[in-house]
Amino acid sequence: MIEASCHCGAVRLRVASAPVTVTDCNCSLCRRMGTLWAYYPQSEVEFLEAPDASFGYVQGDRSLATHSCRTCGCTAYWVPIGETPKDRMGINARLFPPEIVKAATLLRFDGADSWDLLPDEGTAGPV
């Protein structure tokens, strides 16, 4: 089991295994938040947060809500919303212990334009 935690610890998420890849997306939101996304089926993620510990930001096509901690401000995860939500969510891998991010392969996703992976790959490096 590994745990992702915001800075103050109010928002924590527990998953069974470390992500093999983390995704750096360049879309208008992700580039500003500086997130690295690790994707999991929502049904496999244990949410360890009090009700209202985080707030969701909904924008664009309103297909997901990006949650940040109300106390320390760290962006923690996104979950699908809407009528037929998929069983997939993103955890901000920067909330995992640093060695988890270091060991993962970094994928660069062109969320700003082509919605495809960009060619250069490598590890996320020092965090």
Ligand SMILES: [Zn+2]
């Ligand atoms: Zn916090």
